[in-house]
Amino acid sequence: MKIAVLIKQVPGSDSPLRLNPAGDWIDENVVAYEMNESDSYALEEAMQINERSGGGEVVAVCMGPDRVQKIIREALAKGADRAIHIKENDHGETDPLVIAKVLSEAVKSEEFDLVLSGLQSDDLGMGQTGVLIGEMLGMATATLVMATEIQDRNIKVKRELEAGWFQWVTLPLPASLAIQSGLNQVRYPSLKGIMGAKKKEIKVVEKSDLNGGDSKQSLTNLHIPKAEKRTEMISGEADQSVGRLVEVLKSELRVL
Amino acid sequence: MPEREVLELDVLFVGAGPASLAGAIKLNRLFKESGQDASVAVLEKAAEVGAHSLSGAIVDPRSIAELFPNYKELNIPVEAEVSEERMYYLTEKKKLPFPYVPPSMRHHGCYVTSIGKLTRWLGEQAENEGIDIFCGFPGTELIYDADTVIGVRTGDRGIDKHGEQKPQFEPGADIHAKVVVLGEGTRGSLTKQLIRKFDLMEGKNPQVWAIGIKELWQMPQGTVTPGYVAHTMNFPLGHDIFGGGFIYGMQNDILDIGLVIGLDYKNPGIDPHHEFQRLKMHPWVRSLIEGGEMVSYGAKSLPEGGWFSIPKLTVDGAMLIGDSAGFMNGQRLKGIHLAMKSGMLAAEAIAEAFASNDFSDASLNSFADKVNGSWLKDELWKVRNFHQGFDRGLLAGLMNSGLGLFTGGRGWGLKNKLPSHNGHELMQKGAAAERYADLEFDGKYIFDKVTDVYHSATSHEEDQVPHLHVSDPDICKTKCAEEYGNPCEKFCPADVYEMTGEGEDRRLQINFSNCVHCKTCDIMDPYQIIDWVPPEGGDGPAWVNL
Incomplete structure (x- = not known):
């Protein structure tokens, strides 16, 4: 299989988040970046698909400023065969339509059998990339993928539904799959993998050279919600206080 | 079960800090110059280079200039050249400027720097020059052939809290190298093993450590002068505890504020973190952070012992550099340039060892000769008795230091070598004096751990064996509780140690996932029963610009 894996670099989940002075993005100076969690599962799944089906190529595709080289090299160290870096200058595009267009422009000429992406990014969480790319490249598309099985020119996938239910769907190739975290055991890079990564190709493409169209949505303002703690002491006779408690649970907290 | 990976290299540096990175860069260049086809790699326990690096820091650019003569043209990430220097003696409410700051304690021509950023930059240079850096791989064991070090074993991954293998278990790798260079930083875990095995401190003064604790504060726009430097003495530590405060101006209105405290204090009730919080209660210090927001925190121990506490630097197949060896100038509050220089001198010795194909102690020991013949020794020799002077308090320490300026570093103006003492042995038994009654954790300026x-x-991955090994936990609830009142709860700046339960159920709980890798517990535990070993690769702090 020839598989593209879309990976994104996001702020580490343990990094304290602050806003920049303009209030339209986070302060990148205090953030340690890492590979988006579900993307690392997508990468692992791509490698496992090829290991099971007897070979192929895994290409890591990443859009972002220079700092994303770190996760590109991580992907190569783990076993991706080569990479495409779509270079941006600022902190990165945030319109999911433009992101999907740029990515599909970057990969369409390569005629991949599969495009794997993480279900959603841990920073913006739009969850649209895999679906939009499927449409743009004319691929069958599945989301919330929990397992994969190649069957000749089809791929059978297990999708996670609500309330513990699953659905098996068979899609024709080529296909775009949005991968759910936890479907496999992500490997660690080996020492030899890290050494070998240096010799692998990273093709750098300027985002401005790809026809992504104009952003129709942008972030104008971020704010951190104020955590407010409020304690109400309910006093009085048991009957009355139970009545008040039920009212709070029903109308204010809406848990009943 | 996955097979253990084995890698054959020529030279392995352990710990991607300034010492190893400078050493690796220098060595790689020497190999290239001489046409030697030899591989150089660096092992790092953090997920990325610089994520476990913490320092003040004011950097003397001397070694950077030696390694990168055109460093001013390179995009080296210093915050600012030191532009304004102050030294204050603080009382509880007031600050008194020192009338005279000796030249050796001035920082003209030096740079306020984030060691995290500098180390990342050095890492990039190293990689650009063809050196492999293996991040997320802690060295956990030295591999020997008889008494010759022949490599390093990295930590296993995927061991659960009971010590059993998890499904994703992967055994650590064996990296074989002709020379292993330990640049693990302060109180390195392999360094500790090596020093013990070969008794490398024999005839030396015991190493004495301090702990440095710092916070970065984001201040309102346009209020912080990059390159502003202030050092403080006395409050909150008083005269009997070695140390002092530092306040540095960084770019983007970040104020770097911290406190260094000697790990040779006597009162077991001392809590270095709380002392640092008290520093911020000083009216002047408070005025500096008024309206700001704390954005980063970290702590690290540092070797203060000086020249006489530097161990024998080599054994068959291995050597010690940087903070692992104790190359730190306590008087100048600087070690980064010394760490880098030690790595570069080690590189010269290693290149010669390759030329003669002899990696024995006798061959590698030319490193010690190179240290002795370099400015590194000149600088440390002049302040060789600096820390020892403070054994008798602040004023004595300052006097000793002042006299040393006129006598080339003699102790009390007379003695060539003053002895030092193991810090943990100085802790006094008995009830601890209460110092923190007035400390209010307001969550705005004063923070709990x-x-x-x-x-x-x-x-840290929660499902793993705690990386803080306490060899006899019974001591905690019996002897230590009685004699010292469990000082681990206090000296740890990250709330790792906690005595819980009552009566029969009383026990030590180790909240290892809080650990910021400062090594204070390993150093300061009065019974020396705590052994700090690396947790799973990549675990630990994710510092960006400390």
């Missing part, structure tokens, strides 16, 4: 730890972005 848990809040601070959150700002260190520390994380």
